[in-house]
Amino acid sequence: xxxxxxxxxxxxxxxxxxxxxxxxxxxxxxxxxxxxxxxxxxxxxxxxxxxxxxxxxxxxxxxxxxxxxxxxxxxxxxxxxxxxxxxxxxxxxxxxxxxxxxxxxxxxxxxxxxxxxxxxxxxxxxxxxxxxxxxxxxxxxxxxxxxxxxxxxxxxxxxxxxxxxxxxxxxxxxxxxxxxxxxxxxxxxxxxxxxxxxxxxxxxxxxxxxxxxxxxxxxxxxxxxxxxxxxxxxxxxxxxxxxxxxxxxxxx
Numbered sequence: 001x002x003x004x005x006x007x008x009x010x011x012x013x014x015x016x017x018x019x020x021x022x023x024x025x026x027x028x029x030x031x032x033x034x035x036x037x038x039x040x041x042x043x044x045x046x047x048x049x050x051x052x053x054x055x056x057x058x059x060x061x062x063x064x065x066x067x068x069x070x071x072x073x074x075x076x077x078x079x080x081x082x083x084x085x086x087x088x089x090x091x092x093x094x095x096x097x098x099x100x101x102x103x104x105x106x107x108x109x110x111x112x113x114x115x116x117x118x119x120x121x122x123x124x125x126x127x128x129x130x131x132x133x134x135x136x137x138x139x140x141x142x143x144x145x146x147x148x149x150x151x152x153x154x155x156x157x158x159x160x161x162x163x164x165x166x167x168x169x170x171x172x173x174x175x176x177x178x179x180x181x182x183x184x185x186x187x188x189x190x191x192x193x194x195x196x197x198x199x200x201x202x203x204x205x206x207x208x209x210x211x212x213x214x215x216x217x218x219x220x221x222x223x224x225x226x227x228x229x230x231x232x233x234x235x236x237x238x239x240x241x242x243x244x245x246x247x248x249x250x251x252x
Contacts, residue, residue, distance in 0.1 A: 028061045031061075121178065142196035
């Protein structure tokens with residue numbers, strides 16, 4: 001029980017430290033609840049697509065449920081994947097995908113304490129794009145841990161893998177997204193650490209057959225085990241404890 005409490009305390013300290021650092025830099029962190037990476041199109045700026053977040057009312061931002069759906073830019077959010085959200089032994093039914101290693105993921109189905117992260121284009125009206133579809137693509141890594149790879153797949157009898165950065169020549173590395181549509185995928189990461197991924201979208205306007213594109217960088221952070229961050233978390237707790245004592249001394 002004592003060990004469990006200590007691990008919980010360290011993890012709480014770690015999350016407090018992440019929230020503190022993120023807030024100081026003007027970046028919010030998403031730790032649970034529903035959110036989508038949204039592909040958008042603005043009739044006032046019809047020559048490009050826009051990528052960003054649509055946060056659900058139950059999204060947990062900086063430790064609190066936001067209470068109302070809201071949009072957010074790609075640069076304003078860090079999506080947290082806790083160490084507990086992992087798969088051991090590689091991807092079952094898909095030999096060679098992440099080998100036999102452990103990987104961490106945002107799950108296709110809702111899981112407590114993990115963001116329920118989708119992909120959609122719910123604000124793009126039918127009839128705007130040819131075939132009512134847009135192509136969502138992995139473009140490149142802006143930042144990743146050493147050896148870090150990314151995968152997007154859907155869980156079926158045999159997993160349907162759409163994007164797998166360690167096999168760039170095997171897959172087309174894109175997903176067709178339907179106008180007004182919304183789907184969920186497993187978003188997998190092979191190493192713990194920070195990933196800044198440049199995603200793109202492309203489509204053809206139905207009105208004049210012109211091609212349009214858009215892209216933006218999204219940040220995902222796979223949080224290490226509490227023990228890995230023990231010293232940092234303890235230091236964080238000491239800092240907050242010291243600051244609290246100083247405030248009490250000033251009040252008295």
